[in-house]
Amino acid sequence: MKTCLVVDDSSVVRKIARRILEGLEFEVTEAEDGSKALEICQRQLPDAVLLDWNMPVMDGFEFMGHMRRLPGGDQPKVVFCTTENNVAHIAQALSGGANEYIMKPFDKDIIADKFAEVGLIPVDQAMA
Amino acid sequence: MTPTEYEYLRKFLKDNSGLDLSADKQYLIESRLLPLARKAGLSGIAELVQKLQGGARQMITDVVEAMTTNETFFFRDKVPFDHFREHIMPEIIKARAAKRSVRIWCAAGSTGQEPYSLAMCLKEMGAALTGWRVEIIATDLSQEVLEKAKAGVYSQFEVQRGLPIQMLVKYFKQTGETWQINPELRAMIQHRQLNLLHDFAQLGTFDVIFCRNVLIYFDQDTKINIFNRLARQIEPDGFLVLGAAETVVGLTDTFRPIPERRGLYKPNDPRAAAAKPVLGGAPRLAAMAGR
Numbered sequence: 001m002k003t004c005l006v007v008d009d010s011s012v013v014r015k016i017a018r019r020i021l022e023g024l025e026f027e028v029t030e031a032e033d034g035s036k037a038l039e040i041c042q043r044q045l046p047d048a049v050l051l052d053w054n055m056p057v058m059d060g061f062e063f064m065g066h067m068r069r070l071p072g073g074d075q076p077k078v079v080f081c082t083t084e085n086n087v088a089h090i091a092q093a094l095s096g097g098a099n100e101y102i103m104k105p106f107d108k109d110i111i112a113d114k115f116a117e118v119g120l121i122p123v124d125q126a127m128a
Numbered sequence: 129m130t131p132t133e134y135e136y137l138r139k140f141l142k143d144n145s146g147l148d149l150s151a152d153k154q155y156l157i158e159s160r161l162l163p164l165a166r167k168a169g170l171s172g173i174a175e176l177v178q179k180l181q182g183g184a185r186q187m188i189t190d191v192v193e194a195m196t197t198n199e200t201f202f203f204r205d206k207v208p209f210d211h212f213r214e215h216i217m218p219e220i221i222k223a224r225a226a227k228r229s230v231r232i233w234c235a236a237g238s239t240g241q242e243p244y245s246l247a248m249c250l251k252e253m254g255a256a257l258t259g260w261r262v263e264i265i266a267t268d269l270s271q272e273v274l275e276k277a278k279a280g281v282y283s284q285f286e287v288q289r290g291l292p293i294q295m296l297v298k299y300f301k302q303t304g305e306t307w308q309i310n311p312e313l314r315a316m317i318q319h320r321q322l323n324l325l326h327d328f329a330q331l332g333t334f335d336v337i338f339c340r341n342v343l344i345y346f347d348q349d350t351k352i353n354i355f356n357r358l359a360r361q362i363e364p365d366g367f368l369v370l371g372a373a374e375t376v377v378g379l380t381d382t383f384r385p386i387p388e389r390r391g392l393y394k395p396n397d398p399r400a401a402a403a404k405p406v407l408g409g410a411p412r413l414a415a416m417a418g419r
Binding site: 085086087094100101102103106109110113114116117123 | 201205206207284285288289290292293294296297302
């Protein structure tokens with residue numbers, strides 16, 4: 001089973017994301033900021049990270065920079081999921097090592113599409 | 129909705145758009161037509177049917193459009209676009225090296241996601257198509273849908289369905305909450321109103337025809353008729369792309385599936401197709417002709 005780390009300071013968003021991702025057969029762990037997410041990644045890297053941008057303590061962009069420098073840190077697929085919906089932020093995320101980018105609000109179809117896009121789930125599963 | 133109203137609407141849609149609803153699609157009609165009835169200040173389906181029976185012209189158009197407009201998104205189903213990039217275009221580039229031109233028809237272009245997805249694929253091919261004349265004709269039954277396609281403006285929700293984020297950044301311009309596909313790609317596409325039930329010979333011949341997720345709504349005879357007419361608009365070495373739930377198999381010999389390439393078809397040589405024995409009747413004819 002593939003693993004996904006959901007990083008968001010909103011417990012409601014984490015809960016919704018968890019439900020969607022478990023439906024896509026991911027084993028889900030949660031973190032409420034970038035710093036807690038980094039601790040989890042230092043123990044074990046997930047296959048995927050669904051990542052908010054603005055969070056207290058450490059934001060998503062900074063977290064991604066640290067995670068990418070861990071041994072094997074280039075492996076996880078990072079999908080931003082944020083209310084930051086302008087081209088400047090998207091471009092910054094991509095050049096910083098993000099694989100995909102979701103602009104909130106999101107739903108199951110968008111997550112499935114984006115996860116299929118980066119090869120985390122088969123395309124037929126996204127269509128189902 | 130009473131059974132009489134449902135039957136009336138079924139027949140009405142069949143006659144006006146070719147849409148062939150089975151006997152159990154009441155929910156579909158209600159979900160699409162109730163909002164329309166309310167918008168027009170009508171009490172419900174019954175009153176809407178009365179309007180149609182009275183020949184209210186605008187209402188007739190609105191009902192047909194509401195029932196035939198379908199959800200679509202960028203690079204829908206992915207596989208056809210892989211075929212386009214990896215199989216169709218490389219063959220066309222070889223075969224048309226001297227002529228350096230390609231004509232593509234999206235026969236159910238809807239709100240533009242499919243023709244724009246093809247335009248993006250072509251742009252990504254870069255130098256391989258330098259100096260080529262590329263024509264994409266996108267047709268749809270609905271004028272309202274065509275206007276949206278022409279404008280190329282999509283909501284944040286729409287640009288997140290099927291479109292890789294790199295392509296969003298590369299080919300779209302953000303305006304407030306919406307995203308517009310850039311003028312260079314918009315200029316690659318001609319949008320035309322067209323009902324597939326009517327003659328489309330005036331469109332000319334094409335190297336590639338995308339005709340996805342529209343024939344499923346037609347009955348068998350209509351499908352056969354459209355396939356036969358599509359065959360006349362396609363180059364002998366061209367390609368036909370159908371939706372995932374559609375096939376020519378068992379309907380017509382004018383096209384044959386390409387093995388290992390789901391949804392992709394090539395036209396058969398018309399003479400070969402005519403000579404091929406079909407269901408018992410044809411061999412006798414062939415034998416008689418041989419006498």
